[in-house]
Amino acid sequence: MFTYTYSGQKPSLLTTQTGWKNKLMLSIQTTQLNIPTGMIDLGIGQPSPSLLPLNMLDKAARHRLSQADPSLLAYGAEPGDGFFRLALAEWLTKHYGATVNADHLFVTTGASQGLDLICTLFTQPGDTVLVEEPSYFLALRIFADHRLKVISLPMDNDGLNLEVLEAALAQHRPVFLYTVPVFHNPSGITLSATRRRRLIELSEQHDFLIVADEVYQLLAYNTAPPPPLISFDRFGTVLSLGSFSKILAPGLRLGWLQGQPALLDRFINSGLLDSGGGLNPFTSAIVRRVIESDSQEKHLSQLNHVYRQRAAALSSALHRLLPKIVTFMEPNGGFFIWIQLPETIDVERLLPDLHRRHINIQPGVKFSSQGGLRNYARLCFAYYDIEDLAEGVARLARALTQMGHT
Numbered sequence: 326m327f328t329y330t331y332s333g334q335k336p337s338l339l340t341t342q343t344g345w346k347n348k349l350m351l352s353i354q355t356t357q358l359n360i361p362t363g364m365i366d367l368g369i370g371q372p373s374p375s376l377l378p379l380n381m382l383d384k385a386a387r388h389r390l391s392q393a394d395p396s397l398l399a400y401g402a403e404p405g406d407g408f409f410r411l412a413l414a415e416w417l418t419k420h421y422g423a424t425v426n427a428d429h430l431f432v433t434t435g436a437s438q439g440l441d442l443i444c445t446l447f448t449q450p451g452d453t454v455l456v457e458e459p460s461y462f463l464a465l466r467i468f469a470d471h472r473l474k475v476i477s478l479p480m481d482n483d484g485l486n487l488e489v490l491e492a493a494l495a496q497h498r499p500v501f502l503y504t505v506p507v508f509h510n511p512s513g514i515t516l517s518a519t520r521r522r523r524l525i526e527l528s529e530q531h532d533f534l535i536v537a538d539e540v541y542q543l544l545a546y547n548t549a550p551p552p553p554l555i556s557f558d559r560f561g562t563v564l565s566l567g568s569f570s571k572i573l574a575p576g577l578r579l580g581w582l583q584g585q586p587a588l589l590d591r592f593i594n595s596g597l598l599d600s601g602g603g604l605n606p607f608t609s610a611i612v613r614r615v616i617e618s619d620s621q622e623k624h625l626s627q628l629n630h631v632y633r634q635r636a637a638a639l640s641s642a643l644h645r646l647l648p649k650i651v652t653f654m655e656p657n658g659g660f661f662i663w664i665q666l667p668e669t670i671d672v673e674r675l676l677p678d679l680h681r682r683h684i685n686i687q688p689g690v691k692f693s694s695q696g697g698l699r700n701y702a703r704l705c706f707a708y709y710d711i712e713d714l715a716e717g718v719a720r721l722a723r724a725l726t727q728m729g730h731t
């Protein structure tokens with residue numbers, strides 16, 4: 326029997342011991358996740374399947390396919406479908422509180438792909454990039470693929486510490502700074518408006534790009550965050566990553582890059598686009614209908630309603646059930662609560678015990694580019710409903726207490 330340590334990911338091959346099954350048998354894998362029966366996995370950072378709008382996409386796809394317009398099946402325009410970009414620009418303008426021009430948008434197959442393409446086009450192996458500590462752990466994986474040198478900078482409650490950034494800029498010449506300025510993954514922190522302005526000035530003075538991963542900008546549950554970092558851009562030094570993964574469905578693999586046309590030209594004229602044409606024209610055409618029919622708007626307000634309740638439920642369960650040694654900031658948006666435990670606790674080492682008690686959390690060390698943050702963990706409130714969130718926290722609390730962490 327194939328055995329594996331639970332990591333929230335599926336093994337891709339299964340073996341069994343009997344009869345013809347003795348041979349290697351390919352498991353039919355349909356999604357990225359495989360949560361063992363009975364496990365509550367607060368480590369995963371995705372919407373629940375029940376929040377994925379099948380009917381809405383069914384309607385939009387039927388509408389688009391009934392238009393007798395074969396263009397959505399042709400190679401796409403390099404910046405992305407023009408009508409889709411117009412619809413997206415208008416919709417973002419309404420939500421961002423700042424004008425978004427369709428010419429400043431480039432369609433991607435998601436924020437991850439946008440980030441990967443930025444690395445391809447702007448960096449060489451060995452180049453330096455700056456990140457926050459903690460940082461979105463899968464962005465760190467992309468930087469490792471491109472063999473970039475990563476230097477991390479601390480954050481406080483107002484976001485990235487700009488004094489430390491300035492000190493780092495005196496020593497290093499980074500190609501770009503990767504930042505999650507709003508409802509940060511994993512910390513939940515939002516960069517203040519004052520720091521946004523200063524960061525833009527620094528990027529111009531020290532000649533580096535800011536790659537702003539703003540995928541959580543529209544998921545705000547209390548007060549609205551400052552406008553996106555891209556709307557503070559004065560010198561053409563910002564590239565903003567947006568995505569339908571968090572506001573519609575990750576399986577669509579659809580997102581966008583926003584930046585000055587001079588920057589976007591690098592993408593439009595890249596070999597990838599020259600050869601394959603604009604990215605994801607078929608899905609863009611369908612999602613254009615989702616936007617134009619107002620369905621995206623309704624879905625976003627439904628998501629905000631559900632996530633607001635789930636964020637409050639997770640926070641209240643943590644307050645009620647966890648030992649006082651655990652501290653955290655109230656969630657205002659995004660998907661996550663970042664908990665801090667005493668420095669003597671290494672969350673990664675707790676995992677086997679937690680898994681035996683059918684609970685998983687994401688250990689802080691994954692979000693560190695220096696092997697630190699071991700006494701932190703990321704909990705997600707987007708995947709589970711209120712009852713499961715409370716049950717998950719109850720299991721975590723029991724486990725910590727029984728391990729003597731009170």
Ligand SMILES: Cc1ncc(COP(=O)(O)O)c(C=O)c1O
Nearest residue numbers: 370435436437461510568570580
């Ligand atoms: C900060 C951040 N960026 C990017 C992604 C991935 O986005 P996409 O599905 O658009 O590639 C995630 C998903 O968890 C995320 O949290």
